[in-house]
Amino acid sequence: MREVGCPEEDLFSFLSSKRREDIGYRNILSSMCTPPHPVAARAHAMFLETNLGDPGLFPGTAALEELLVERLGTLMHLPDAGGYATSGGTESNIQAFRIAKKQKPVKSPNVVVPASSHFSFQKACDILGLEMRTVPLDGEFRMDTEALDGLVDKSTVAIVGVVGTTEYGMVDPIVRLSEVAEDRDVFLHVDAAFGGMVVPFLDRPIPFDFRLPGVDSVSVDPHKMGMSTIPAGCLLVRNPACFSSLNVDTPYLTVKRECTLAGTRPGASVAAAVAVLEYLGMDGMRAVVAGCMENARRLIEGMETLGYPRAVTPDVNVATFSCDRAPAGWRVSTTRNGHMRIVCMSHVTRDVIEQFLNDMSDTNA
Ligand code: 0PR
Numbered sequence: 001m002r003e004v005g006c007p008e009e010d011l012f013s014f015l016s017s018k019r020r021e022d023i024g025y026r027n028i029l030s031s032m033c034t035p036p037h038p039v040a041a042r043a044h045a046m047f048l049e050t051n052l053g054d055p056g057l058f059p060g061t062a063a064l065e066e067l068l069v070e071r072l073g074t075l076m077h078l079p080d081a082g083g084y085a086t087s088g089g090t091e092s093n094i095q096a097f098r099i100a101k102k103q104k105p106v107k108s109p110n111v112v113v114p115a116s117s118h119f120s121f122q123k124a125c126d127i128l129g130l131e132m133r134t135v136p137l138d139g140e141f142r143m144d145t146e147a148l149d150g151l152v153d154k155s156t157v158a159i160v161g162v163v164g165t166t167e168y169g170m171v172d173p174i175v176r177l178s179e180v181a182e183d184r185d186v187f188l189h190v191d192a193a194f195g196g197m198v199v200p201f202l203d204r205p206i207p208f209d210f211r212l213p214g215v216d217s218v219s220v221d222p223h224k225m226g227m228s229t230i231p232a233g234c235l236l237v238r239n240p241a242c243f244s245s246l247n248v249d250t251p252y253l254t255v256k257r258e259c260t261l262a263g264t265r266p267g268a269s270v271a272a273a274v275a276v277l278e279y280l281g282m283d284g285m286r287a288v289v290a291g292c293m294e295n296a297r298r299l300i301e302g303m304e305t306l307g308y309p310r311a312v313t314p315d316v317n318v319a320t321f322s323c324d325r326a327p328a329g330w331r332v333s334t335t336r337n338g339h340m341r342i343v344c345m346s347h348v349t350r351d352v353i354e355q356f357l358n359d360m361s362d363t364n365a
Contacts, residue, residue, distance in 0.1 A: 044272040078236070090233075112151045115137050159181055198293075309322050327359035
């Protein structure tokens with residue numbers, strides 16, 4: 001550290017120079033995050049110092065966390081769902097596996113996940129000592145449920161389905177997974193980190209949530225399509241009592257037990273998440289999602305006109321192409337199969353898409 005502190009103006013000009021090195025969201029087509037909605041930013045600033053790790057000191061903020069769980073639980077067709085605000089999809093996935101593992105104490109536990117699952121499940125398996133069994137995908141990058149049955153055995157503590165896969169934006173056949181989970185009496189975790197804030201707002205929602213009897217937990221991230229500030233995730237469970245298996249004693253806090261992974265936890269991004277849901281309502285979210293889906297459709301149409309076929313028709317607003325070059329200045333990503341991947345977040349407006357397509361056609365020339 002410096003011996004003597006830096007004058008504020010100098011400090012902030014240093015910070016500004018670093019901030020200018022960041023790439024503006026306008027040209028970022030590869031991210032599942034987006035600039036926070038203005039009401040999220042405003043709420044975040046109001047709750048800057050709050051800590052949900054000691055909720056008795058911040059009962060108002062703690063009530064907002066409960067409201068978030070209630071709102072998202074209701075969206076997932078279970079108003080009484082248990083849950084808490086996590087730091088994002090990774091923490092939700094780790095915690096879901098912890099619960100599943102506690103529920104079935106076996107000698108060499110395994111979990112069965114689709115090949116498309118997010119890398120956070122690898123971290124979870126490493127931390128928890130779980131064998132990860134991978135189910136291959138079908139021709140449309142969804143879990144091939146034919147292959148699922150043979151991978152589940154007595155030591156399987158959890159099955160995972162993904163709603164809005166990171167790379168291709170697909171929704172796994174959760175109806176079938178729910179049947180298998182019930183038949184084989186296995187915990188079913190649905191990773192809806194991305195699609196949980198998309199699918200419920202589609203004209204024809206694909207069933208994936210607690211309406212399916214085999215679904216035990218769902219993760220959904222307000223800091224992705226929920227336009228909240230970072231970090232804001234949420235883990236929801238059908239049976240609120242299952243969190244008690246994660247409890248540790250916290251004798252000197254205002255609550256005597258804690259089931260969360262993190263100790264100190266931000267209230268600001270939770271207030272921001274609630275703010276967006278309340279401000280937009282179902283109607284507002286439907287409009288946001290309709291816009292993103294329409295932009296994805298237009299992008300696919302435009303790219304195909306330029307001779308770059310889609311890899312698949314996505315279920316949510318992630319578009320992928322057989323195309324190996326992007327015009328300069330744009331951030332796109334590449335899937336493990338080598339497809340160009342573009343996430344049509346709300347900052348990726350129609351104008352941005354048209355500009356991108358223009359630049360693509362110039363690189364073609
Ligand atoms: N589950 C799914 C389906 C995800 O897509 C992600 C992250 C996670 C879980 C983990 O969520 P957290 O990152 O909140 O822990 N998906 C994005 C990805 O890996 C995250 C991301 C966002 C990456 C913005 C880059 C970026 O610029 O692509």
